[in-house]
Amino acid sequence: MQAIGPLNGWRLFSLYAVLALVVTVPVLAVQVPLLGDYPNHLARIHILENLRPGSVLAEFYQRPSRLVPYQAMDVVVGALRAVMPLYLAGRVFIALCLLVPPAATAALRYAVLRRIGIVPAAGFLLSYNFLIARGLLDYLFSAGLAVALFAVWLLTAGWPRWRRSTLCGTGLAIVFLFHAYAGITYCLLVCGDVLATAIRNRLKPRYTVVLDAAAASAQALPCLMLVAAFGASGSFGTAPVTQYGELSRKAATLLTPVMFPGPDWLFALMAITLLLGAALFLTGRLRLAPALTGPALAIAVAAAAAPSVLLNAWATDMRLPIVFCIVVLAGAVPRRAPSPYIVLVVAVALLLLTGARGVAAFRLLGELDRQATQVRTIASHLPKGARLLVVDDESPAPRRVTEPLLTDHAPLLATIERDAFVPYLLTGATPVVTRPAYRTASSPNAGPITMAQFRDGASRQDPAGPLASYGYGGNVYWLGWQHKFNYVLIMNYGADEGTLPAGLRLVAQNEIGALYQVIPGGLGIAR
Numbered sequence: 001m002q003a004i005g006p007l008n009g010w011r012l013f014s015l016y017a018v019l020a021l022v023v024t025v026p027v028l029a030v031q032v033p034l035l036g037d038y039p040n041h042l043a044r045i046h047i048l049e050n051l052r053p054g055s056v057l058a059e060f061y062q063r064p065s066r067l068v069p070y071q072a073m074d075v076v077v078g079a080l081r082a083v084m085p086l087y088l089a090g091r092v093f094i095a096l097c098l099l100v101p102p103a104a105t106a107a108l109r110y111a112v113l114r115r116i117g118i119v120p121a122a123g124f125l126l127s128y129n130f131l132i133a134r135g136l137l138d139y140l141f142s143a144g145l146a147v148a149l150f151a152v153w154l155l156t157a158g159w160p161r162w163r164r165s166t167l168c169g170t171g172l173a174i175v176f177l178f179h180a181y182a183g184i185t186y187c188l189l190v191c192g193d194v195l196a197t198a199i200r201n202r203l204k205p206r207y208t209v210v211l212d213a214a215a216a217s218a219q220a221l222p223c224l225m226l227v228a229a230f231g232a233s234g235s236f237g238t239a240p241v242t243q244y245g246e247l248s249r250k251a252a253t254l255l256t257p258v259m260f261p262g263p264d265w266l267f268a269l270m271a272i273t274l275l276l277g278a279a280l281f282l283t284g285r286l287r288l289a290p291a292l293t294g295p296a297l298a299i300a301v302a303a304a305a306a307p308s309v310l311l312n313a314w315a316t317d318m319r320l321p322i323v324f325c326i327v328v329l330a331g332a333v334p335r336r337a338p339s340p341y342i343v344l345v346v347a348v349a350l351l352l353l354t355g356a357r358g359v360a361a362f363r364l365l366g367e368l369d370r371q372a373t374q375v376r377t378i379a380s381h382l383p384k385g386a387r388l389l390v391v392d393d394e395s396p397a398p399r400r401v402t403e404p405l406l407t408d409h410a411p412l413l414a415t416i417e418r419d420a421f422v423p424y425l426l427t428g429a430t431p432v433v434t435r436p437a438y439r440t441a442s443s444p445n446a447g448p449i450t451m452a453q454f455r456d457g458a459s460r461q462d463p464a465g466p467l468a469s470y471g472y473g474g475n476v477y478w479l480g481w482q483h484k485f486n487y488v489l490i491m492n493y494g495a496d497e498g499t500l501p502a503g504l505r506l507v508a509q510n511e512i513g514a515l516y517q518v519i520p521g522g523l524g525i526a527r
Contacts, residue, residue: 015121015347016102022354023127024095026362030369031087032376033094034407036135039372041073042090043415043425044432048074049081051432056385056419064433067226072138072145072178074431086416097137100144101126101257101326108330111151112291118343119332124354125273126325128361130256130318134405142182143323146175147330150189154291161215169219176223181316183223185323188302189295190216196294241472245308245317253303257322261402262360273353274325281328285335292331299324312445312473313429367401372410374512379414381508381515382487387421387441388414389478389485392448397493399511408447411489423477423485424448440467441484443474448491451498457481458501481518488516 027033047057073093080089102123106116131140149171156164176183194216198209252259258270280286288296303320310316338346382388390411394404414420421441427433428444440462449457457478467475481488482503490497491513504516 012118015118015351019102019121019124019350019354020099022351022358023098023124023361026358026365027091027094027098029362030091030365032369032372032413033091033365034368034372034410035094035133035137036406037409037426038090038094038135038137039412039416040409040424040426041135041137042077042086043412043422044430045074045077045081045090046086046416047425047432048078049086050419059385060421060435060438061425061427061432062435063431067177068429068431069176069178069180069183070138070429071431072142072182075178076141093141094132094137097132097140097144098127100140101129101322104144104147104326105329107148107151108154108292108327111154112289112331113333118347119329121347121350122277122329123326124350125270125357126257126322127354128258128260128262128357129322130259130315131322133260134315135409136315136319138179139181139319140322142175142179143185143319145171145178146182146186146189147323147326149175149186150193150295153190154193161211165215165218169222172219173222173226177226181313181319185299185320187220188298189327190219192295192298193291194294196290196297199294200290240311241309242307242311243309243472249308250304250317253318253321256318257325260357260361261364261406262357266356266360269353270357277328281332286332287335288328289331289333292327296324296327296331299327309472314472364402368407371399371401371407371512372413374510375410375413376417377510378489378508378513378515379417379420382414382418382420384419385421386414386418386487387485389454389481389488390422390424390448390491391451391454391488392491393450393495394448395495397495399494407491411448411491414489420487424474428473441477443470443477446471446474446477449478451490453478454481454488454490455501458503486518488518490514490516 032039047061048063050057051061051063052058076096077086077089077093080092084092102120105120105123109120110116129140131137149168152171153164153168156167159167172183172186175186194212197212201209203209255271255274258267258274260267277286281288299320303317303324306317306320308315308317388411392404392408394408400407409424412422412425415422415425421438423442424446425432425434425442426445427442434442434444457480461480462476467477470476477484487507488504490500493512497514500516503519505519507515507517509515
């Protein structure tokens with residue numbers, strides 16, 4: 001491992017080890033990190049592990065009949081389950097996701113410059129980002145694999161084309177199965193590389209340009225063969241929705257690589273650091289290695305052009321900026337070699353900034369873990385196989401410690417603890433689908449309902465025709481909830497619930513929610 005100045009060998013290794021420890025301890029130190037969709041994904045893995053004929057969960061769910069390119073967490077956590085409990089395996093997976101930015105940066109930097117040095121350590125500043133906060137872990141992990149595979153593509157540039165395409169095409173098939181959008185991310189990187197190389201060579205000789213483009217395109221053949229043989233299900237819901245966000249939203253995507261809940265001053269400091277890095281490039285103090293100019297531009301253009309919702313997948317435009325940052329960091333080269341003093345200052349700054357982020361994350365995740373414990377305490381009062389409707393107004397409340405987007409999926413812990421049916425388990429584009437008998441009581445892409453929807457649903461029934469659409473590819477699932485669910489969890493976070501519909505009996509309550517049994521109980525879904 002090469003490095004500039006005094007940071008080389010064991011010193012550089014120690015810096016990386018300390019930074020890795022700082023970013024992973026906050027996640028490993030808690031029982032359940034409430035990070036957006038994470039409890040939902042963990043519940044899905046629990047379902048897959050227990051989806052045996054005659055089991056409680058088999059009444060509600062089944063495996064899809066088509067190929068599902070959305071299996072990163074399922075595969076990795078499933079493998080970890082051989083040696084550790086589910087909750088620990090989930091935390092280890094999150095820790096791996098936290099290490100993706102520096103690890104992917106190091107792999108790509110070595111492929112381009114044949115050295116690693118201190119620069120990839122700046123990737124630890126990106127460990128706590130928008131994707132982690134929202135629990136978009138399958139994509140983040142798979143995007144890291146996509147960047148690593150692109151590093152392999154660059155390292156094998158001297159190979160015969162057929163051998164290079166075969167190796168990387170096999171890797172692309174794996175990345176695609178882990179997450180389809182990560183497969184697209186890899187293709188963007190390769191397209192940027194092939195196009196930039198052709199332009200640098202002035203499109204000469206023509207036959208070489210054609211052969212290079214053909215070899216790059218051939219990598220997609222294994223993916224196309226898989227889709228042709230098994231079909232593919234890649235959308236949440238049956239009515240695909242694609243929407244472009246407003247210009248202000250596009251501007252906000254620039255900060256997603258450092259966007260994570262915490263003190264305002266810390267976010268401001270991280271944003272300033274990100275902008276300072278951009279300023280170093282704009283002023284020429286840093287330049288981008290020519291080999292990564294095309295890939296970086298391809299990712300930037302795709303991020304700017306991507307819709308905010310693509311085929312019901314939310315925040316598609318917010319996923320690529322972190323890949324752009326990884327590519328730029330990997331190719332960052334100073335105009336002149338920095339002095340040992342500058343290298344030392346950079347190392348200390350990285351330690352301080354990463355440490356501040358780690359401390360803030362430790363505090364936040366600790367508070368959220370205590371709320372997860374409250375949810376698990378309430379869930380302990382549910383009978384096995386309960387059908388649980390969840391209500392959350394998402395309004396300010398005395399005990400709400402962060403934005404609802406991080407905690408909306410906490411009730412899915414009831415699926416893990418008590419095999420409960422929760423209506424907004426992510427299905428359709430995942431390896432689990434709801435059985436037809438429960439389709440009207442669930443939505444493939446939704447969240448808790450509001451108190452207004454809860455009250456409205458008590459006096460209305462499902463229409464005779466198709467269900468009304470709701471959200472991105474979802475549907476209205478709460479009408480006539482008394483006949484679909486036998487328990488209701490109201491996540492009030494200490495706020496006044498107001499007047500509730502009749503026919504509810506309080507079973508348990510604590511500082512963040514109250515569990516009610518629907519009276520009369522036992523009303524099922526018409527089969």
